[in-house]
Every structure is written in structure tokens, then in C-alpha cells.
Amino acid sequence: MLSFIKTSYKWLKRGVKLTLISAVLFAIGTIGVLAYAIAQGPPSLMTEQNTLFYGSDGKVIGEDRGAEERYWINIEEMPESIKDATLAIEDRRFYDHFGFDLKRIAAAILTDLKQMRMAEGASTITQQYARNLYLSHDKTWTRKIQEALYALRLEIFYSKDEILEGYLNTIYYGHGAYGVEAASRHYFSKHANELTLTESSMLAGIPKGPSYYSPLNDEERAVTRQQQILAEMERNGYITSSEKQKAVEASIVYSTPKEDTQEEMAPYFQDEVTAEAAKLLGIDREGVQTGGYHIYTTLNAEHQKTLEKKVKGNIPSGEEIQVAAAVMDSHTGAITALIGGKDYKESPFNRATQAKRPVGSTIKPFLYYAALGEGYSPVTMKESKPVEFKVDGQSEPYVPSNFNDEYSDKPITMAQALAVSDNIYAVSTHMDIGPEKLVKTLQTFGIKESFKPHPSLALGYSSISLFDMVSAYGKMIKGSESLNGHTIEKITDRHKNVLYEYKPTYNEDDAIDKTRAFTITHMMTGMFDSVLDASYASVTGAPIQGKLTRMYGGKSGTTDTDSWMIGFSPQYVSGVWIGYDEGGRQLENFNDHRYAKNIWADTMEEIHTSLPTAAFIPPPGVKGVYVDPETGYLSGPNCPQERLVYMEKSAIPEEICGGDDSRDLDDEFKDDPWYKDVVDWFF
Numbered sequence: 001m002l003s004f005i006k007t008s009y010k011w012l013k014r015g016v017k018l019t020l021i022s023a024v025l026f027a028i029g030t031i032g033v034l035a036y037a038i039a040q041g042p043p044s045l046m047t048e049q050n051t052l053f054y055g056s057d058g059k060v061i062g063e064d065r066g067a068e069e070r071y072w073i074n075i076e077e078m079p080e081s082i083k084d085a086t087l088a089i090e091d092r093r094f095y096d097h098f099g100f101d102l103k104r105i106a107a108a109i110l111t112d113l114k115q116m117r118m119a120e121g122a123s124t125i126t127q128q129y130a131r132n133l134y135l136s137h138d139k140t141w142t143r144k145i146q147e148a149l150y151a152l153r154l155e156i157f158y159s160k161d162e163i164l165e166g167y168l169n170t171i172y173y174g175h176g177a178y179g180v181e182a183a184s185r186h187y188f189s190k191h192a193n194e195l196t197l198t199e200s201s202m203l204a205g206i207p208k209g210p211s212y213y214s215p216l217n218d219e220e221r222a223v224t225r226q227q228q229i230l231a232e233m234e235r236n237g238y239i240t241s242s243e244k245q246k247a248v249e250a251s252i253v254y255s256t257p258k259e260d261t262q263e264e265m266a267p268y269f270q271d272e273v274t275a276e277a278a279k280l281l282g283i284d285r286e287g288v289q290t291g292g293y294h295i296y297t298t299l300n301a302e303h304q305k306t307l308e309k310k311v312k313g314n315i316p317s318g319e320e321i322q323v324a325a326a327v328m329d330s331h332t333g334a335i336t337a338l339i340g341g342k343d344y345k346e347s348p349f350n351r352a353t354q355a356k357r358p359v360g361s362t363i364k365p366f367l368y369y370a371a372l373g374e375g376y377s378p379v380t381m382k383e384s385k386p387v388e389f390k391v392d393g394q395s396e397p398y399v400p401s402n403f404n405d406e407y408s409d410k411p412i413t414m415a416q417a418l419a420v421s422d423n424i425y426a427v428s429t430h431m432d433i434g435p436e437k438l439v440k441t442l443q444t445f446g447i448k449e450s451f452k453p454h455p456s457l458a459l460g461y462s463s464i465s466l467f468d469m470v471s472a473y474g475k476m477i478k479g480s481e482s483l484n485g486h487t488i489e490k491i492t493d494r495h496k497n498v499l500y501e502y503k504p505t506y507n508e509d510d511a512i513d514k515t516r517a518f519t520i521t522h523m524m525t526g527m528f529d530s531v532l533d534a535s536y537a538s539v540t541g542a543p544i545q546g547k548l549t550r551m552y553g554g555k556s557g558t559t560d561t562d563s564w565m566i567g568f569s570p571q572y573v574s575g576v577w578i579g580y581d582e583g584g585r586q587l588e589n590f591n592d593h594r595y596a597k598n599i600w601a602d603t604m605e606e607i608h609t610s611l612p613t614a615a616f617i618p619p620p621g622v623k624g625v626y627v628d629p630e631t632g633y634l635s636g637p638n639c640p641q642e643r644l645v646y647m648e649k650s651a652i653p654e655e656i657c658g659g660d661d662s663r664d665l666d667d668e669f670k671d672d673p674w675y676k677d678v679v680d681w682f683f
Contacts, residue, residue: 051288051289051290051292051293051295052293053273053295054294054295054296055297055301056297056298056299056300056336057301058296061265061266061299062264062265062266072179072181073169073179073180073181073192075161075162075164075165075168077192077193078168078180078192078193079195081195081197081200082192082195082203084200084233084238085200085201085203085204085230085238086125086164086167087125087164087238088204088229088232088236089204089205089229089232090125090128090204090207091125091126092232093124094124094125094160094164095160097124098152098155099124099126099127099148099151099152099155123147125163125164125167126151126154126155126163127147127148128167128171129154129163129166129167129170130147130150131150132171132172133166133170169181171207172207172290173203173207173210174210174211174214174216175216180192183203183206184199184203186255187202187203187216187254187255188253189255196250197230197243197247197250198247198248198250199252201229201233201247202215202222202223202226202252204229205225205226205228205229206222208225211286213225215252215254216254230244230248231244264344265299265301265304266299266337266338268338268339268340268341268348268350268352269297269304269335269338269487272340272350272467273295273297273487273488274288274289275353276487276488277293277295277488280491281293281491281499281500293491293492293493293499294492294493295488295490295491296488296490296491296492297487297488297489298335298336298486298489299336299337299487300327300336303336303337303607304336304337304338306606306607307325307327307337307339308339310599310602310603310606311323311325311342311599314595314598314599314602315342315599320580321579321587321592321595322579322580322581323339323342323351323595323599324339324341324350324351324576324577325337325338325339325352325575325576325577325599325600325603326338326352326466326470326485326574327573327603328470328485328572328574329571329572330477330478330483330570330572331478332504333474333483333484333485333486333504334486334487334489335467338352339352340353340354349581351466351581352465352467352577353465353466353467354465356449356463357464357465357466357561357577357579357583358461358559358561358562359460359462359463359469359557359562359564360459360556360557360558360559360562360564361421361423361426361459361460361540361555361556361557362460362469362555362556363438363442363457363458363459363462363557364418364421364458364555365476365520365523365524366438366442366445366476367426367429367430367441367458368414368418368429368520369441369476369513369517369520370433370440370441371433372516372520373437373513373516374432374433374437376414376433377414378413378414378415378519378523378632378646378651379413379632379633379645379651379653380413380632381411381412381413382412382414382417382424382428382429383409383410383411383424384402384407384409384410384412384417384422384424384425384536385407385408385424386424387399387428389427389431389455391455398427398454398456400426400427400455400456400459401423401424402424402536402537403423406537407424408422408534408535408536412425412534413629413632414429414523415526415532415627415629415645416526416629416630418523418526418527418555419523419526419532419539419540420532420534420537420538420539420540421527421537421540421555421556422534423458423459426458426459427458427459429458430455430457430458431455431458434453436453438453439451439453439457442472443510444481444510444512445472445475445476445512446472446475447468447469449463461559466564466575466576466577468485469564469566469575470485470566470573470574471483471484471485473566473568473573474568474573475512475517476512477517477521477553477568477570479513479517479518479521480506480512480514481506481507481510481511481512482504482506483504484504484505486502488500489502490502514619514621515619515621515622518616518618518619519622519646519647519648521553521568521616522553522616522645522646523553523646524553524554524555524568525551525552525553525616526539526553526643527539527540527553527554527556528545528548528552528553528554529643530542530545531641531642531643532629532643540556541554541556541597543594544597544601547598547605548601548604548605550608550613551615551616552567552604553567553616554566554600555567556596556597558587558593560587561579561583561584561586561587562579562587563577563593563596564576564578565596565597565600567600567604569604569614570614570615570616571608571614572604572608574600574603575600576595576599576600577596578595578599618646621648621649622646622648622649623646623647623648623649624644624645624646625644625645625646625647625652626643626644626645627643627653627657628640628641628642628643629641631655632653633653633655633657634652634653634654634655634656634657635656635657636657638657638658639657639658642657
């Protein structure tokens with residue numbers, strides 16, 4: 001017995017010691033935390049929750065939910081009903097704790113431990129205000145500790161009324177309304193001090209899930225939450241049973257959303273910026289819109305105005321036909337202008353990024369890029385005549401045709417075939433090198449759709465977005481897979497911390513061949529060179545040739561339902577798509593087929609007005625030679641016409657236009673100084 005008493009006394013002494021030590025350590029820790037919080041001083045109560053979009057010149061081009069949706073009012077101007085409803089549902093012990101509700105924290109910890117995750121929160125109004133002002137909404141222990149420190153500083157340096165005032169002025173109520181005054185105006189077209197108990201209890205339920213509990217989105221769900229709040233108000237003594245009953249029975253009249261008469265700059269572009277930012281930051285669109293981010297975009301305001309003006313100037317009002325267009329810096333991939341339709345207010349659907357349409361002959365440059373890797377050159381000759389192609393698994397052959405069923409009935413060069421957009425040459429090449437080669441090439445140029453290697457792929461009967469096509473053309477012009485079409489240069493948080501900055505990415509395993517890319521880029525200037533006219537077809541750029549004052553390259557494309565023009569200078573790439581929203585509706589008249597080219601030409605000419613003339617600079621490995629466009633031979637003194645073509649030195653033809661193929665050219669012209677110069681220069 002004595003031994004038991006001694007042992008018990010011994011453990012009692014140890015327990016007392018441990019308790020005293022723990023108490024001292026806790027006191028020291030508490031004093032340390034308080035000292036740290038006091039030393040940090042009062043945190044700023046200023047909030048920046050609007051997300052701002054900046055153009056490439058650094059000027060604000062847009063703001064998600066602008067300043068008219070934010071109003072700061074004093075707590076004395078707020079009705080007791082909104083304060084009481086908020087306290088009842090969010091933090092009924094707000095005036096009794098020091099920023100932390102220990103009972104709720106204990107209950108939340110037990111729940112979290114049971115579920116082994118951050119399942120339940122116990123945030124007070126002070127903690128929520130701290131989070132909204134300074135922190136993210138991530139459910140991590142690090143953020144919780146930071147939140148606690150900010151909440152402690154708020155409680156030390158500000159009164160309860162100041163904290164509640166700040167909270168009610170900054171909390172998000174959905175539909176772009178921050179704060180109770182903005183919410184009151186948005187939902188009920190009245191000032192906050194005019195709110196009834198019914199309206200206050202409805203508003204108080206929204207911040208928990210602004211989209212989910214908005215009565216404008218789902219009134220039945222919102223009313224259920226409102227009744228829960230009224231029940232809590234009654235249970236905690238804020239209202240009587242009769243007041244609750246009257247509030248439940250009272251009807252609510254919601255305001256009709258006012259039509260926004262202010263013209264927003266580049267709304268389709270801003271939508272794409274929001275989507276791109278959400279992807280980059282790993283959050284949803286609403287998170288971008290309400291996160292207080294500063295997003296520095298690639299938009300050139302003058303380019304955007306020009307593009308919009310040229311669309312309106314070329315497509316008559318009242319036309320049902322739709323348009324998508326984009327301008328991109330060919331050195332960086334920065335999208336400087338973008339249109340996703342004729343009228344954003346009528347249809348916010350972004351046809352430049354969201355729609356995928358058959359691209360027609362604009363796919364041919366990628367086919368010929370693939371062919372260059374299989375031994376072809378710009379002067380490779382093929383016949384253009386009706387032909388049938390067998391397709392595995394199909395009983396009927398594939399029979400392509402040229403425009404108006406016209407053919408050369410003799411061999412033509414690849415350069416000429418591209419300039420006049422000969423379909424027979426394209427499909428013959430496609431089948432000769434293997435259809436899977438074009439599929440692989442499209443992937444190399446950033447087009448990730450899964451295409452079947454069918455003969456029709458060579459004529460663009462598969463669907464791709466305009467944004468992706470413009471980006472792919474940009475890769476061709478730069479000769480590098482590192483170029484990617486993008487609308488965002490940088491994103492910072494409200495404290496100017498850089499969250500994202502655009503950097504080009506390289507892929508050595510699937511790199512773009514610079515020499516082949518340049519060869520195709522220069523070949524595409526042929527669509528505006530009438531020297532490449534064939535006996536059966538003119539170059540496809542002929543209708544707009546007279547509008548152009550400098551060197552451009554490009555490719556048009558037409559299907560029964562779609563009209564495309566993608567072209568470029570050394571500085572910019574631009575693409576235009578024309579068609580109807582109904583996928584099967586065909587282009588109806590002559591003008592439908594001309595809109596894309598005219599919009600493209602007018603836009604490119606205007607945005608280049610102040611720019612110096614630039615040239616396409618060939619990389620090492622290609623040589624520029626003048627050839628006869630009809631035969632593909634080197635141009636000679638007796639050649640009636642010539643065309644500059646770039647190709648690898650090994651592909652340069654030996655034959656000379658106007659010479660006798662059966663004779664030895666070295667013997668024929670050995671004494672001719674011109675021939676000697678040509679041979680020395682070429683070989």
C-alpha cells in the first residue's frame with residue numbers, strides 16, 4: 001500500500017511539473033505570437049478584388065466586374081437585419097471571441113481527423129475577412145496559420161465594428177457584386193439601408209456559394225437557405241417567431257438586370273484571356289474574375305480596332321454569315337487582335353477558339369512540308385488530271401477534283417500547285433508519301449486532333465480551330481515549334497507577385513525543320529505572284545493582289561461551307577474564317593467566298609502602314625534560285641519568265657530553261673561568262 005502511495009505521489013509530481021511546464025511554454029508561445037503580431041503593425045484594410053486586364057501598351061483594357069459594382073458604406077448605414085442575418089449564419093459568437101471560435105475549431109478538428117483531410121472549416125468572420133484581403137482559398141495548414149496571424153492582427157488593431165464593416169463591404173455576393181451595398185443594388189435596385197428582413201436574410205445566404213445560392217440562378221435553392229438563416233436568427237434571439245413568419249411569407253421582387261450600354265474592348269479576346277488564365281493558374285473562371293489578378297495581355301488596341309473596322313466594312317449589316325479572325329506576332333506568338341463573331345452581345349460564342357471547322361486548302365502547306373522531308377522539292381513535277389485513289393476498307397475510290405473541274409493535263413511544279421491550289425497534285429503527293437505523314441506533321445505544328453489518314457485530309461476536310469491554324473502558321477514562319485499563340489504575357493496577384501510569365505518552350509524530340517519551314521513559307525508568297533498562273537487557273541491571291549503594297553505569303557481555303565484566308569508578312573500572321581453557324585449550311589453567293597480575303601488584305605495593309613518593309617530571311621541550308629515556273633528548270637537567258645524559289649542545294653535542278661537537255665550544258669555554255677557565274681554561285 002505504501003509502495004502504491006509513493007508511486008502515485010511520484011507520478012502526481014511529474015504531472016504537476018509537466019502541467020506547469022506546458023503552461024509556461026504556452027504562455028511564452030502566446031506572448032511570442034502576440035509580440036510578433038503587434039510588431040507587424042495594423043494590416044491594411046484596402047481590398048483589390050477586381051481582376052484587371054492590361055493591353056500590350058500597359059493600359060487597362062478591361063475589368064471583370066468593374067468599380068460600379070463596389071460601394072463602401074459605413075456600418076451605421078447598414079440595417080440591423082443584414083448584420084444580424086450574417087452573424088447568425090456565419091459567426092454568432094463574433095462579438096465574444098478574439099478572432100477564433102474555439103468551440104467550432106475543436107469540432108472541425110475532430111471532423112478533419114476522422115476524415116483525414118481538411119473537410120470542415122471553422123472560420124470566423126475575422127478569419128474570412130483576413131483570407132479575402134490577403135490570402136488564397138486553398139485548404140492547407142500553411143494558409144490556415146497565415147490566416148490566423150492576419151486575423152489576430154485584425155483583432156488587435158481594429159474594433160469589432162470595423163472588422164464587420166470591412167467584411168460586409170468586401171464579401172462577394174455573386175454576379176460581380178462585392179459588398180452589401182453593391183449586392184442590394186444588383187438584386188433589389190435599392191440601397192442597403194432600405195433592405196427588409198426578408199431581403200437581408202436572402203443576401204446573407206449567398207456568400208457561402210455565390211453561384212450556387214444566387215436566387216437569380218436557382219431561386220428554390222436560395223429560398224431554402226434563406227429559411228435556414230431565419231431559423232438561426234430566431235434560435236439566437238435576433239428575431240421573434242412572428243418576425244420570422246412574416247419574413248418567410250413576404251414576397252421578393254428582384255431587379256431586372258440593366259443593359260450594359262458601354263462598349264467593351266475586345267470582349268471575345270477578354271473571354272479567351274480569362275479561359276487561358278484559369279488554365280494557367282489551375283482555377284475556375286469565377287476564380288479568375290474575382291481573384292484581384294493583374295493580367296498583362298498581348299492585345300494591341302490599334303490592331304483590334306482595325307480588325308473590327310475591316311470586318312464591319314466588308315460584311316454588310318444584316319448578313320447572317322459569321323466571322324472569326326485573329327492577328328498574331330510572327331516572332332513571339334502574341335495574339336494582338338481577335339474576333340470570335342460579328343456581335344458579342346448577340347452571341348458570345350467564340351468562333352476563333354471554340355469552333356472547329358473544315359480548313360480546306362489552308363492545310364496544304366503542312367502537306368508540302370512533309371513532302372520536302374520525303375525527297376520532294378519546290379520544282380518536283382506531277383501531272384494534274386482526273387484520277388481515282390483506292391481507300392482501304394472502302395469499295396468506292398476517292399476521286400478529288402480541281403475547282404471548276406479544270407486541269408493542266410501536264411506536269412506542274414509543287415510551287416505552282418500551291419499557288420493555284422491544285423487539288424490533284426496535293427492528293428497525289430499525300431498518297432505518295434503516305435497519309436500518316438501529314439497527320440504527324442500537323443501534330444508537330446501543334447494541332448493535336450486525332451485525324452484519320454484519309455486521302456481527303458490533304459484537302460482539309462477535317463476540322464481545326466482558327467486559333468490553332470494561325471498558331472501553326474506562325475510556327476512555320478518562325479521555323480520553330482517554340483512559337484505558340486497566346487494572349488497572356490504575365491499574371492500577378494494583388495500584391496504584384498508574379499504568378500505566371502510567358503516563356504517559349506522547345507521540343508528537341510519533335511522539332512520543326514527550319515530549312516523546310518522556310519522553303520514552304522517562301523513558296524506561299526506565290527499565291528500573290530501572277531508569274532505562277534497556270535493555263536487552267538490563276539494564283540489564288542489574284543482577287544486581292546491589287547490591294548497589297550508589300551510582300552506577303554499565305555494560303556486560302558474553301559469548302560462548300562467555309563471560307564478561309566491565312567496570310568503573313570515577316571512581322572505578323574493573320575487568319576480569317578467566314579461561314580454560317582449551322583455546320584451544314586453552304587456559302588450562298590459570290591461575296592461569301594470573297595469576305596475572308598478582303599478582310600485579311602485590308603487588315604494587314606492597315607496594321608503595316610507604320611512598319612518598315614521587312615524581308616523573309618532564309619536560314620543556312622537553303623539557296624535562292626530563279627526557275628522557270630512552267631518547267632522547274634533554272635532560269636536562263638532565253639527563259640520567258642522566272643520565279644525565285646528557295647530549296648536545299650542538293651535539290652537545285654541542273655537543267656536550264658531554253659537549253660537542249662540532250663547536250664552537255666558545260667560544253668554548250670563553257671565560254672559564256674553568265675553561265676560560269678551561275679554555276680559558281682549555285683554549285
